[in-house]
Amino acid sequence: MSAESLTQIVNELFVKYKDNIILYNKLTQYIEQLPEMLENTHSVFIEREKRKNSLESESETFIQKFLQNYKYYYHNSSELFFEYRNDNKFYMVKEDDVQHMILSTISINKTLTAWKHKLKISILKKIKERDIFSCIPESETIQAVINKLHPSVCDNRDKAKYFLTVLGDILLKKCTHTHFITNKAKPFLKEISNLACMLFGSPNLFNIFKIKYYDHKYSDCRILDTQECINLDNWTSYFKQDYALDLFCVAAHYSHRYDSADTFLLDHCKDDNLKNYAFYLKDKNESQIIDIFYQQNIEPSDDCSISWKNMLYLWKNFIDTERLPNMFFASTLKSKLIEQFKYDGHKDIFLDCTSKLLPNVSKFIQFWNDNIELTDYVDHPCDCGHVTDEIEIEELETDELCSLFSNYAKINISEKYVLDLIKHYYPDIAIEDEKYILNVKCKIWNKKQEIIESVKKYNKGDSTTEAYSDEVSINELYQYYCKCKYKFIVSKRYFEKFLKAESQLYITDDNFIKVDSFNAI
Numbered sequence: 411m412s413a414e415s416l417t418q419i420v421n422e423l424f425v426k427y428k429d430n431i432i433l434y435n436k437l438t439q440y441i442e443q444l445p446e447m448l449e450n451t452h453s454v455f456i457e458r459e460k461r462k463n464s465l466e467s468e469s470e471t472f473i474q475k476f477l478q479n480y481k482y483y484y485h486n487s488s489e490l491f492f493e494y495r496n497d498n499k500f501y502m503v504k505e506d507d508v509q510h511m512i513l514s515t516i517s518i519n520k521t522l523t524a525w526k527h528k529l530k531i532s533i534l535k536k537i538k539e540r541d542i543f544s545c546i547p548e549s550e551t552i553q554a555v556i557n558k559l560h561p562s563v564c565d566n567r568d569k570a571k572y573f574l575t576v577l578g579d580i581l582l583k584k585c586t587h588t589h590f591i592t593n594k595a596k597p598f599l600k601e602i603s604n605l606a607c608m609l610f611g612s613p614n615l616f617n618i619f620k621i622k623y624y625d626h627k628y629s630d631c632r633i634l635d636t637q638e639c640i641n642l643d644n645w646t647s648y649f650k651q652d653y654a655l656d657l658f659c660v661a662a663h664y665s666h667r668y669d670s671a672d673t674f675l676l677d678h679c680k681d682d683n684l685k686n687y688a689f690y691l692k693d694k695n696e697s698q699i700i701d702i703f704y705q706q707n708i709e710p711s712d713d714c715s716i717s718w719k720n721m722l723y724l725w726k727n728f729i730d731t732e733r734l735p736n737m738f739f740a741s742t743l744k745s746k747l748i749e750q751f752k753y754d755g756h757k758d759i760f761l762d763c764t765s766k767l768l769p770n771v772s773k774f775i776q777f778w779n780d781n782i783e784l785t786d787y788v789d790h791p792c793d794c795g796h797v798t799d800e801i802e803i804e805e806l807e808t809d810e811l812c813s814l815f816s817n818y819a820k821i822n823i824s825e826k827y828v829l830d831l832i833k834h835y836y837p838d839i840a841i842e843d844e845k846y847i848l849n850v851k852c853k854i855w856n857k858k859q860e861i862i863e864s865v866k867k868y869n870k871g872d873s874t875t876e877a878y879s880d881e882v883s884i885n886e887l888y889q890y891y892c893k894c895k896y897k898f899i900v901s902k903r904y905f906e907k908f909l910k911a912e913s914q915l916y917i918t919d920d921n922f923i924k925v926d927s928f929n930a931i
Contacts, residue, residue: 472522473533476515482508483542487611492542492655498550500542500655502609508537542610543582543662555660562637562644563598568681569635571664572688574657575674576634577602578665580618581610581658585671589634590691590735593621598640601649606658623735631691632671633734635684690734699737700746703728707765714764715754718744723834724765730830773819774831781818781853803911804851807901808844814852814898846903857900861908864891881922884909 420441427433481494482503493503512533516526559570579585591599603615619634620626648654668674675685686693694702707724708716716724725743729736738746747753752761785804806814808825816822825845832839832847840848851857868882868890888905900908909923 468519468521472516472519472529473536476512476533477536477540480511480515481545482537483540483545484538485542485610486538488609490609491537494545494547494659498548498554499652500545500547500551500659501652502655505534509534542659543578543666545659545663547656547660547663551656552660552663555656558648558657563595563640564636566681566684568679568684572671572674572679572684573634573636574661575664575668575671576632577615577658578661578663579671580615581606581612581662582665584665585618587618587630587632587672588626589619589632590623591619591621591634592636592638592733594638595634595636595640596621597642598636598645601642601645602654602657605649605654609655609658620735623737628691628695632688633690635687635733687733690732691737696737696746697750700750704751707767708763709765710762711764712762715757715759715761716763716765716768718758718760719835720765720768720771721747721760723771723831724767726834727767727830770819770821770823771831773821774815774823774828775835777815777818778836781814783851783853785849785851803907804849805904806847806850806852807904808847810898810901811847811852814855817897818854855898857898857904858908860894860896861891861900861905864894864896865909867894883922885921887923 423437424434427437483492483494484490485492491503491505491508493501495501509530512530513526516522516529522529555574556567556570559573560567564570564573576585576589599615599619603612606612606615623631648657664674665671668678675688679685703725707728722740722743725738726736728734747760751763753759754761808828811828812823812825815828829841829844832841839850842848865887868887884906887909888902891905892899
């Protein structure tokens with residue numbers, strides 16, 4: 411209101427009550443007191459503003475110090491709170507614990523006690539604005555994570571950093587590529603995927619990580635280099651405790667730091683082998699890959715040919731050696747090879763070519779066909795004399811087969827090589843735990859006869875160790891058998907299975923065999 415309007419109001423009141431002495435006196439009294447009242451009100455207002463400004467300033471300082479001293483973070487998708495503590499590790503915390511810490515810290519500052527609930531709300535709001543993946547871990551945290559990955563998951567530190575950056579891209583929803591991994595890394599990644607889903611609401615990591623190739627665009631394909639064998643036992647405590655948070659937070663940090671996994675490889679990685687391997691499919695097309703396969707595995711020869719079955723084996727050996735996903739179905743591969751090389755459809759052979767890898771393959775096939783026999787299950791009696799369910803007895807371990815073949819062909823081969831050959835050329839053979847070849851025996855090694863001979867020699871008193879009264883431990887019998895210096899030594903597993911099958915009625919406590927049974931074997 412203007413001064414004229416206020417003056418008019420006073421004049422009207424004066425005229426209205428000038429004849430009423432009581433009201434007139436009240437009016438003059440109020441007007442006389444008005445300057446002092448306004449001055450007091452003004453002073454109170456000034457003091458309130460000063461206190462408010464002081465509290466706001468102190469509150470802001472308190473909030474900044476609290477957020478600096480207590481590194482709480484939040485993730486919107488999972489609605490979980492996290493803390494990065496002074497031990498340089500991340501932990502998941504309850505919201506109630508965060509609120510308690512806020513209120514307890516405010517209570518120390520008596521000045522801010524009146525604003526504690528307002529401050530609590532403000533701090534919680536700011537914490538919820540601090541995403542866990544925005545945190546920059548300390549060097550100690552980063553090095554601890556890399557040391558955990560190397561060498562158990564990756565055989566060098568650059569590979570570990572690349573793995574972390576890929577994982578970070580996925581967590582931050584920046585990844586647009588498909589990353590192929592070895593099948594043996596699947597259990598490890600499954601654990602990570604489950605934790606990422608629980609902690610951050612992340613989608614299944616196997617939407618990005620793939621074991622098998624299936625019509626993917628080469629330009630979108632990357633290959634992740636991890637160890638062939640990842641021991642999950644080394645990670646059990648890591649996955650069950652908050653330690654895994656360190657892995658995810660460092661991964662997100664690397665994704666922020668390097669922008670993307672591709673940028674890490676192109677601009678920061680000094681390992682050319684890692685770079686070339688990761689971009690193997692991205693930098694090539696189908697024809698180029700077929701050419702590389704041919705150059706590394708096939709040699710021209712006018713008088714030789716390679717059957718389709720052998721060619722397929724060479725291809726499997728190639729992708730296994732190069733550690734590549736299988737980019738072609740067998741029919742597609744065959745069609746592409748026929749397009750580029752001479753082929754006799756009637757005989758199903760590729761003409762005028764050979765491979766330095768095939769002679770050993772042929773020797774193994776010849777050895778297998780000449781010396782390996784398939785066996786059936788055998789029945790064994792129970793304690794009451796009746797025949798019970800069938801159990802399998804005959805088997806060869808992969809290292810035993812390697813020794814037999816090496817002795818036969820004078821060629822040293824690996825267990826993996828043997829397994830690959832069996833899986834390709836004899837796919838119906840049962841293999842257990844990538845070690846035991848079931849229901850087969852070798853003609854040039856009578857395992858059972860050697861065991862029987864050693865047991866009978868033991869029974870005749872050739873052993874230097876006395877038996878337990880009327881029974882002896884199977885372990886002691888096996889030790890004696892190993893000292894008999896046979897050319898090939900059966901595994902303890904087979905030794906025990908054979909004795910228990912042959913002497914079912916004489917086994918006691920599952921580890922001892924009665925001496926009376928030796929003559930019955």
